Amino acid sequence: MTRVSPPGSLLAAQDLRKAYGPTTALDGADFSIHPGEVVAVMGPSGSGKSTLLHCLAGIVTPDSGSITYNGHELATMSDAQRSALRRSEFGFVFQFGQLVPELTCVENVALPLRLNGTSRKEAERAALRWMERLEVDDLRKKRPGEVSGGQGQRVAVARALVTGPRVLFADEPTGALDSLNGERVMGLLTEAARSTNAAVVLVTHEARVAAYSDREVVVRDGRSRDMERAI
Amino acid sequence: MSIGHTLLGLLESGPRHGYDLKRAFDEKFGHDRPLHYGQVYSTMSRLLKNGLVEVDGIEPGGGPERKRYAITDAGITDVERWLATPEKPEPYLQSLLYSKVVLALLTQRAAADILDTQRSEHLRGMRILTDRKRQGDFADQLICDHALFHLEADLRWLELTAARLDKLAEAVTA
Numbered sequence: 001m002t003r004v005s006p007p008g009s010l011l012a013a014q015d016l017r018k019a020y021g022p023t024t025a026l027d028g029a030d031f032s033i034h035p036g037e038v039v040a041v042m043g044p045s046g047s048g049k050s051t052l053l054h055c056l057a058g059i060v061t062p063d064s065g066s067i068t069y070n071g072h073e074l075a076t077m078s079d080a081q082r083s084a085l086r087r088s089e090f091g092f093v094f095q096f097g098q099l100v101p102e103l104t105c106v107e108n109v110a111l112p113l114r115l116n117g118t119s120r121k122e123a124e125r126a127a128l129r130w131m132e133r134l135e136v137d138d139l140r141k142k143r144p145g146e147v148s149g150g151q152g153q154r155v156a157v158a159r160a161l162v163t164g165p166r167v168l169f170a171d172e173p174t175g176a177l178d179s180l181n182g183e184r185v186m187g188l189l190t191e192a193a194r195s196t197n198a199a200v201v202l203v204t205h206e207a208r209v210a211a212y213s214d215r216e217v218v219v220r221d222g223r224s225r226d227m228e229r230a231i
Numbered sequence: 232m233s234i235g236h237t238l239l240g241l242l243e244s245g246p247r248h249g250y251d252l253k254r255a256f257d258e259k260f261g262h263d264r265p266l267h268y269g270q271v272y273s274t275m276s277r278l279l280k281n282g283l284v285e286v287d288g289i290e291p292g293g294g295p296e297r298k299r300y301a302i303t304d305a306g307i308t309d310v311e312r313w314l315a316t317p318e319k320p321e322p323y324l325q326s327l328l329y330s331k332v333v334l335a336l337l338t339q340r341a342a343a344d345i346l347d348t349q350r351s352e353h354l355r356g357m358r359i360l361t362d363r364k365r366q367g368d369f370a371d372q373l374i375c376d377h378a379l380f381h382l383e384a385d386l387r388w389l390e391l392t393a394a395r396l397d398k399l400a401e402a403v404t405a
Contacts, residue, residue: 044394187365205390207353207382207386208357208383210354210357211354211357211358211361212358213358216351216354225347227348227350
């Protein structure tokens, strides 16, 4: 059966398969997301949801299947092209250890722009704008070790959004936070992403976090099920 | 829970007398609330009237005649529809959801699909509450939080049940 991605998809995957040795992580998974959409990827531990995110982001190469971003097949790109895509079009938020401990918070947020060649002054100005939106601008001179988990995560979200990515990948972004801080991060993250029409691929096992999404895809035993299209 | 649908589902494995149906129901679903005979017979009369079951045979006995009931095609379709339709998210759904999952396993249907569909319905409810909470005042936030925690508890049960479906299948089909 030929599988077709929904029209207008920004990022789409069909029939992804990936194994690590004898362990099958993805077994024919599909996925699609439109600009401005927040899609939760849910499923039990070990179901393949993080592998799906890593494949979609071009971090991991699937054994077979197709991934297209904005109409371009990821598999036909060189490593350098995929790296450039990740730097310029994608943003990432993970559960732990994303901030560089030696840099201040504003330097951390400005870092992706600096790596892309933006001047320090301009990069930090843009970083501060994002820090204001994420309500952490008062932390600009502090180092990551001096801020709380929730504050650090909001700084990480600001850093992920500072380059104006079209897709934000968030892997258990509130996994290390209590429920109040987790909700604050999710509220600000989804609001900021929607205001820039960025798509958000949100991997989570928490229903309260998934409730910030527009729809959910369930991954079980390496296969995905789009619940909106399934019902 | 829907006694009618549950009895119909039990009939899918083959025709049974009212007494056998009651015994099967009590064993699988009625741990702390066994069915009364009156409930069984009134339910079967209604199912018969609606064409969802038919009388497969009548056996004369010492007492009243014993009717053996069989599910009709319309009955099977009705069970199918009931199993596939998610329940409105509300507190204390567990016994109804448990019945659906067990019946799906007993009738070789995809129990995981029922859990996924229900999870989606719960998440739909949680999205509405989350939106209301974001736009509301502090009192709205607290009220929505209360409802969200209840739905979240249901969802955790759905997740755990999904993870233990194989074990449940072994237990109910033993």
